[in-house]
Amino acid sequence: MSEDLLRDGFQRSVEYLRLSVTDRCSLRCDYCMPAGMKFTPNCDMLKFSDFLFLVDIFASLGIRKVRVTGGEPLIRRGILRFLRQLKEIPGIERTVITTNGLKLYKMAPHLKSAGVAGLNVSLDSLDREKYKKITGADQISKVISGIDSAIEAGFGPVKVNVVAMKGVNDDEFLKFAELTRDKNIQVRFIEFMPATPSLWSNERFIAVPEIKAHVEKLGPLVSADKEKWGGPAEIYKLEGAVGQIGFISAVSRHFCESCNRLRLTSTGQLMTCLFGKGDLDLRKMINGGANKKTIKQAIRETVFDKNGVRVLPTAAGPGEEKRSMSCVGG
Template sequence: MTNEPLVDGFNRRMEYLRVSITDRCNLKCAYCAPSVTSSSRASSCDMLQDDDFLRLINVFACLGIRKVRLTGGEPLARRGAVGLIERIGRIPGVMEMALTTNGTGLKPVAEELARAGVARVNISLDTLSRHKYRKITGRDGFNRALEGFHAALSAGFSTVKVNTVVMAGVNDDEVEEFARLSIGMKAQFRFIEFMPTSAGLWSKEKFVPMSEVKRLVEKLGPLIPASRRQWGGPAEVYRLANAQGEVGFISAVSRHFCADCNRLRITSSGKLMTCLFGGEDLDLREMMRSGSTDAQIAEAIRHAVINKNAVRSLPEENETRLAMACVGG
C-alpha cells in the first residue's frame, strides 16, 4: 500500500475524513432526519463495529488523511463512543481529531473526550429559546445542550464552535443574538445555509441566503476577517471589534465551495461518499466482509476519489438522497 497523497481528478488533495459512527440520534430535527424511520438507516447488524472503523481510518491515514471528524447521527449516542474515539486518536498519521455533537450528552464526558485527544468540538444549536428548541428538535433537551456547550468551553478543547442552521420564520430572528454571544465567549458561532440534503425535507420558503445573515450580524458592528486555519473548512470567519470569539458564515447553497473541497465521508454502515450531495460511492463494509486486503481497499478508495465530481449536484438535479442523519453532515 503506497503512501502517495490522495488526490482527485481536479488536483484536490483529500486530507479530511468525516466518519459517522452512528446514524442514531436522541433528537428528531426535521431537516436532518425524516419523521418516519428511513429505509436507508442502518440496522444494528449493518453498523460498522469498532474494529471496522479503526481499520478503515488506519487505511485512510496511510493515504494521507490527517484530520478525522466523528459525527452521527449523534456520535455520543453510540455505546462505547468515548473508548472508540480514544483508540482512533492513537492511529498513526491522524494529526487532529474533532467531534460534531448536539451537546445534550456532552457534559458528563467533555473532559474525558479532551483527554482522549479530541481537539475541536462543534455543537449543533439552532435556537436560544427552549420553546423553539423543542419545536425544532422534537425533544426538551435545551438545558442539557447549553450545559454541554459550557462544559466544552471549560474542558480544554482548542476550539469550540456552535453550528446554527438559519431558517426563515424559524430562527432567523435570533441571528444577532447568537452573534452577540461571540463578544463575551471564546467560541466560534457559525451560521449555515439551510441545505437541500434530503428530498422532501427542504423548503425554499425557509431558505435564508448567507448575504442576508451577514447583513444582520453587521448591525452589531464591522466584521474583521480572521486568519484562515489549516483544514479550516468552508466557513468565512470574522471577529466583531473587541470580541473574544468569532462568527462564521457557511454559504453551502448560494456559493458552493467545491473548488476547495478536501473531504471524504464514511457512513455508519461503511459507505464511502466523496460528496455530501452525491450518492454512495463505495461499499467499504462489503469489501472488508468479503476478505479484501488493506491494499485492495486503498486502491478502491483511490479509484473512487479520482472520479470525485468537480462540483456537487443539488436535489433539483438528483433527488435521491440519504437523510443527513445517515450521512453525518
C-alpha cells in the first residue's frame, strides 16, 4: 500500500471526506440547528475553488469518497458546477449528497448529470403537521416529490435518513418501513445524537434494538448485502420488498473502531471526529499561502492524532454553537 495513503495512529485507513459547503439551511430542525444560531458570513466560508484545491490534496492522500453536506448544500449558488468539477478530480471514485430534499423535485436530473452517485434525504416524519413542527416549514409534499423525482432520475436506492425520536416519530416507524415495499429507497433509522450538548435529551433517545422491534411487527427482516461504500448501517429487507431498511447505532453501539471519515467545515476546519477538538484550520493555511506539500503534511499529522474512541459532550462550553450539526455536516 502506498505510503501516501492516510492512516491514523490506530492504523485505521481514512478514505471518506464529508464537505459541509454551508451552515445555512431552509429548515430549522431543533436537534440540528440551535435557536438563535448565527450563520457564517460568506467572506469567512471556503470558496468552491478552495474546496476543489483541498479535495485534490485529500485525493492524493487516499480519499476516495466525498459527501457534500451542509446545512443544506443545494441552496449554495454554483453547487452544480462545483459537483461536476469535484467528480473530475483524479482519485475520487464516488460523490454523494445529503439534502433536506426541498429542491430535489427540480434538481434531481441535474444532480445525476453532474455525476452525483447517491442521495441521502433527511425526513423525520410523514405527517404534515408533525413535519412542520420538527422543521419549522410546511414543505413535506416537496420532499416526497423530490424523493420520487430522484428515483425517476436513476438514483437508487435513495437513502431516507430518519432520526428516531421517542415521543416524536416513534409512532411512524412502521409507516416508514412500509414505504420500502414498493419504492426503491433505503429507509435508515438513526439514533438521536445531536452534536450540541444543550440539545441532548434522554427522553427522546430510542436505541436501535427497540426501533428494530417496532419494525419487525411487519414481518421478519432479512439481511441484505451492503454496497462498497455503505457505511455503518445494518441493512435488511422485508420479504418481497423493493427497498431496504437500515439501522444506525450512532450512540448505543458506536463504530469508532472502523471509522474511516474526516469532516471539512464550510469555514475550512478539518475535523477528525464529530466530537473531537483537534481541528486544523485549512482556510488559514490557504490564506497564508501554504503550498500543497505543507498542507498535505499538516493533514497527515492531524489525522494521525485522530481519536481512538469518541467522547460524547455532556456539557456546553465556549463556542458550543460550532458543534451544531448544520456547521459540521453531521
